[in-house]
Amino acid sequence: MSRPVPQPTSLSRPFWDAAAERRLVLPHCAACGLTFFAPEPACPGCRSRHWAYVPSTGTGKVYAVTVVHRAPGPGFEVPFALAIVDLDDGVSMLSHVVGCPVDDVVIGLRVRVDFRLLTAGITLPYFVPA
Numbered sequence: 001m002s003r004p005v006p007q008p009t010s011l012s013r014p015f016w017d018a019a020a021e022r023r024l025v026l027p028h029c030a031a032c033g034l035t036f037f038a039p040e041p042a043c044p045g046c047r048s049r050h051w052a053y054v055p056s057t058g059t060g061k062v063y064a065v066t067v068v069h070r071a072p073g074p075g076f077e078v079p080f081a082l083a084i085v086d087l088d089d090g091v092s093m094l095s096h097v098v099g100c101p102v103d104d105v106v107i108g109l110r111v112r113v114d115f116r117l118l119t120a121g122i123t124l125p126y127f128v129p130a
C-alpha cells in the first residue's frame, strides 16, 4: 500500500498546480488584504469571495515540532519531523521538515520551502533548514 495522496478540489487545484512547478502560493484576499491558509470559499477575515492565490515568500520558522516515530499509515518513512511552520507571509502550515537530522529541527529554526514529488500530479511542499 502507498501513502494517502491529496485529492485536489476546485479550490485547491491552483495550489497543487503551483507546487508541481515548485512554487508555493497562498490565498490572498483582495478585499481586506488578508493572506490565509488553507483555502476556503470565503476569506476568513471578511467573508469576501474575491481572493486569489499569490506567491509566498516560502520562508519562515518552526513554531512547533514533534518527531513521529510510528508511521501514521503505509508509505511513511519514520522517523520524521512534523512541524507547524510560521511563514513570513503571516500564516501557518503543517508540514515535514527534511534535509537534516530530525533532532536538529527545533522551535525557532529558520526554514524555507522545498518540494518532494509524492506521485504523478502531486508534489508536496516540505521545508528544509534555510
Ligand SMILES: [Zn+2]
Binding pocket: 029, 030, 031, 032, 033, 034, 043, 044, 045, 046, 047, 048
Ligand atoms: Zn478578506
